[in-house]
Amino acid sequence: MKMLLGFLFVLGSLIDLPNLDSITTALSQGNVEVLSTYFDESVEISVADEEDVYDKAEAKTILTDFFAANKPSKFDQVHKGTSKGQDSVYCIGNLNTATKSYRVYVFLRVDGGKQFIQELRFDAE
16 A cells, blocks of 8 residues: 555656646747746756756857747657656657757756756757
8 A cells, every 4th residue: 555655656746747847838939938947057958969068048048049040849748757866857858840850858956846957958850
């Protein structure tokens, strides 16, 4: 019985990720204003072969430029979950833009019940 309750608790924590839902909606719209509200103090961003760690303002500029060149048409979330210790959350999805498709990886740190984006990867498919 305890094992079943533990399983249901973990399953419930995987399903109830409201910030992640807002983030995936923002990705589908290319809404950098919403995405930036979830940025950690520094964010690792990788687009194709370029990868670096940026502060919040720089990360916002990088994503603004990315979405200006790649207008999103649809984002499909493929997988999401939490780490075993529940101190991180991740999401993997497919972003279709006007010119290319990208596999997107989002990694968030959880602190005090809040989620902070630490890494965004856009790998061209």
